[in-house]
Amino acid sequence: MGVEPGRVHFSWISSAESTKFVDVVKKVTEAVRAVGPNQKFVKKELKVA
Amino acid sequence: MKYIRIDKAQWAQGLAAAEKAYRLFGPVREGAMLNFAALAPGQAPDLDGLNTRMSARSVVYPQSEILFEYTVDPNDPDGNVLKEAPAPAKPAAAVGIRPCDAYSFLLVRRNFDAPDVKDVYWLRNYEATTFIGLACDHPGSTCFCTSAGCGPYSEQGLDVLLQDAGDAYLAKILTDKGAAFLAAAGWFTEAPADSEGCFSAGKEAAEAKITSTVETDRLAEIPQMALYDANFWEDIAFSCINCGTCTYLCPTCWCFDIQDEVRGKHGIRERNWDSCMFPLFTLHGSGHNPRGQKVQRVRQRFMHKLKYYVDKYGDGIQCVGCGRCIQYCPVNIDIRKVCQLMNRFGQDAACKVA
Amino acid sequence: MIAYTDKIRDIARRLLKDCRVETVIGFRNGSMPMMNEPCFIKNVDDVDHLIWDGNCGINLANYLTNRTDKIAVVAKGCDSRNIVTHIIENKIKREQLVIIGVPCKGMLDKRRIKAMAPGEVTRVVEDGESVRVCGAGFEKTYPRKDMLQANCAVCIHRNPVIYDELVADPVPEQQNVDRYEDVRAIEAMSAEEKWTYFENLLAPCIRCYACRNACPLCYCPTCFVDESTPQWVGKSQNPVDVRTFHFLRAYHCAGRCTDCGSCERACPMGINMRVFTKKLEKEAFEQWGWEAGLSLDQRPPLDTYRPDDPQDFMK
Structure with missing residues (x-):
């Protein structure tokens, strides 16, 4: 739908896979940081006129 | 009455001049559809089509309108101060508005400009707008304006009425506001002496083309509760999907919802059109919904337009006969049929819609 | 008929x-x-x-x-x-x-027929394999198969x-139909192009919810856009809210939509919102071989787990 590639990630992580969880979170935050702040689903601050 | 002749060769030039003093609105082609919207600089209104999909209502009463903003940040110099939306710097002009849409503002005004309560936002926009109407020489098959209190050459609610005269528009000046707009556009050419005749001939011809009507003569005399309890509502309401098409396309629907949108310490209050077709419209904070069923909502819409309004103001129905709800209802609920059922209530032995 | x-x-x-x-x-x-x-x-x-x-x-x-x-x-x-x-x-x-x-x-595409006519359409007559469209001062005949709703043409x-x-x-079922030409065209766009495409697609939306209400799948007692405690979506014409409504509604129809076209038919503004549901329909077909509503005995893919469910998108 036009959301930047790299903003959405899917992973299977078992509750026993703590190191995988850490790895995935690191990778996801890096990838999302590279894409930059999400502008598309956030309203601009509304003002009168 | 004063008439001005506007050569079509001077039309664009005049609008360009008027644009300096006015915010111009008019029919605009958007894809396959004609809509009433703000004109871009230099854009000419499209006056060739039938009526616009959305009515001209939004010129005075936008679908979403911010009323004021505020911040509750104590460090902000404007903290806890309510900042009202400023009035637009320039007045507006609705160019090419159809007489039915112009007339609708007079009906709606009863709600927003009541003796005891004034809606400042609506009134401010309404009073700042000049209505340059275009007479309907080719009304559509679902236009029933002549039986709904106006007509293809109706002057009610207009400041100028234009008639398409081939290579020119004839302009009938109805108010000082209208004269001021024509002056701002630089249109001063006096029209030929027979202009009045052109208008009355055009009026007669256009009215003769209107084939669609509503019956309203008995609506006032039938008791409210009798109509409310009438046996036809279930049949009328069955197909309704409770969308907002009829209410949003209607020039005379006025209901709105007030919303606050807040981000951090900053917020705005806005009002948005609402629709009596939506269950949420009447949902109480308690969870109770007095109009929780579809049949109740459908009945409310028709009773409001064709009975409560009639009783409250004693000046006809809350409908101008533009036919939009008939044209665009996804399931073909037809206000003409409903009006006939209501008007003939108690007369027809069999009350069937079909 | x-x-x-x-x-x-x-x-x-x-x-x-x-x-x-x-x-x-x-x-x-x-x-x-x-x-x-x-x-x-x-x-x-x-x-x-x-x-x-x-x-x-x-x-x-x-x-x-x-x-x-x-x-x-x-x-x-x-x-x-x-x-x-x-x-x-x-x-x-x-x-x-x-x-x-x-x-x-197949059903007639009223929107297209109206748009093609040189004036207001006052009468449309179906006559076997042709359709006669009449209005003030014109009468045109078209082959019926060319005047079908977009969803019927690929049904x-x-x-x-x-x-x-x-x-x-x-009736004989249509053979060799390319059901997803339009979806593939959008899939081929870049993220930015897609965004612009959908932005333009939804620009005329007035949030009357005719698409949702004409849809047999949209029977939730309270739709997420109508929730008020808490309120998930704003009520204004802000594009963020309009977009949220359309995207989320489409997702709620994933694996359930039969492409009946009611949503598009109902829309008073002529928006082709089927591109959303069709994309999801295509995914359901390609990923699970699923077409909604063909059998009473099969559970839809989104409420069943199979060990061989596709998961290429998982990392």
Whole structure:
């Protein structure tokens, strides 16, 4: 739908896979940081006129 | 009455001049559809089509309108101060508005400009707008304006009425506001002496083309509760999907919802059109919904337009006969049929819609 | 079409007379060209109001939700698939229904016919394989197959998949149809192009919710856009809210949509919002080989787990 590639990630992580969880979170935050702040689903601050 | 002749060769030039003093609105082609919207600089209104999909209502009463903003940040110099939306710097002009849409503002005004309560936002926009109407020489098959209190050459609610005269528009000046707009556009050419005749001939011809009507003569005399309890509502309401098409396309629907949108310490209050077709419209904070069923909502819409309004103001129905709800209802609920059922209530032995 | 109408009336008359159903849900003549109105018939004397032609595009499964009476319902291919979905999702019981199946030849695209006409369309007559469009000062004849709704043109389930009575012999199903040409065109766009495309697509939306309300799948007691405690979506014309509504609604239809086209048909602003649901329909087909509403015995892919479910998108 036009959301930047790299903003959405899917992973299977078992509750026993703590190191995988850490790895995935690191990778996801890096990838999302590279894409930059999400502008598309956030309203601009509304003002009168 | 004063008439001005506007050569079509001077039309664009005049609008360009008027644009300096006015915010111009008019029919605009958007894809396959004609809509009433703000004109871009230099854009000419499209006056060739039938009526616009959305009515001209939004010129005075936008679908979403911010009323004021505020911040509750104590460090902000404007903290806890309510900042009202400023009035637009320039007045507006609705160019090419159809007489039915112009007339609708007079009906709606009863709600927003009541003796005891004034809606400042609506009134401010309404009073700042000049209505340059275009007479309907080719009304559509679902236009029933002549039986709904106006007509293809109706002057009610207009400041100028234009008639398409081939290579020119004839302009009938109805108010000082209208004269001021024509002056701002630089249109001063006096029209030929027979202009009045052109208008009355055009009026007669256009009215003769209107084939669609509503019956309203008995609506006032039938008791409210009798109509409310009438046996036809279930049949009328069955197909309704409770969308907002009829209410949003209607020039005379006025209901709105007030919303606050807040981000951090900053917020705005806005009002948005609402629709009596939506269950949420009447949902109480308690969870109770007095109009929780579809049949109740459908009945409310028709009773409001064709009975409560009639009783409250004693000046006809809350409908101008533009036919939009008939044209665009996804399931073909037809206000003409409903009006006939209501008007003939108690007369027809069999009350069937079909 | 007249044969269909007569047969529908015969069946309805018989069902009502024999007290097999309390209500028959079908279509009656509309007051506008290319419009018929969904209606209910309870009385044998009113059966002749029922009609059938190429203007019965509204999906009647929408009128069955949570009903408790015994109903006969007129159903073309897509309606029947939505009835199956309704039964699977417990919105109606199979035992309550007598399904009057209509082998469908496609519905007329009223929007396109109006747009092509040189003036206001006042009458449209279907005559076998052609359609005559009339208005003030014009009369044009088109091949019927060129005037079908976009979803009907690519339909491969024209015959009802479930029925108790059939009003005519099944029609041949369309072969070698490319169902997803439009979806592929969008898939080929870059993220930025897609965004712009959808932005323009949704620009005319007035949030009347006709698309949602015409959809048999949208039966939630309270839609997420109507929730007020908490309120998830703003009520204004802000594009963020408009977009959120359309995107989320489409996702709620994933693996359930039968591409009946009611949403587009209902839209007063002419928005082709089927591109959203079609993309999801395509995914359901390609990932799970699933087409919604074909069988009462299969659970939809999104409420079943299979070890071989595709998971290439998982890391």
